[in-house]
Amino acid sequence: MALPPEMASRLWGCVSMLAWLTACASGDGPGLADFDPGPPPASLIAGETMYNGSCARCHGPEGRGSVEGPPLVDDVYRPGHHADAAFHLAVQRGVAPHHWSFGAMPAMPELPPEQVDRIIAYVRWLQQQAGIE
Secondary structure, eight states: OOOOHHHHHHHHHHHHHHHHHHHHHHTSSOOOTTOOOOSOOGGGHHHHHHHHHHTHHHHOGGGOOOSSSOOSSSGGGSTTTSOHHHHHHHHHHOBOOSSSSSOOBOOOTTSOHHHHHHHHHHHHHHHHHTTOO
């Protein structure tokens, strides 16, 4: 007997989070337990507000990840691996899962490029606070 789609989705989210937590506990994952970026500079508050309104539901507060999506404060998303243009493309086109076992990220065409730039600046600052450059 198959699970209803909403139950299967929730189960997959729980399994993904368990795998992520296990990786963090083993030292193989992002390990953000001690990450405390503090308040962002005034120039990034608009980006933080936009991130919280558009991204945090899936990518977690302060880019820590959630059961819905991966942490953006992770070496995988460092500028040398995912340039700012990759973030723009992800927002414009969506993303098939390729680094994590979360579902696909839907396109978010309602976010204008200028807003995405501010969000990226905030995420890059969070990454720097975590020592990811």
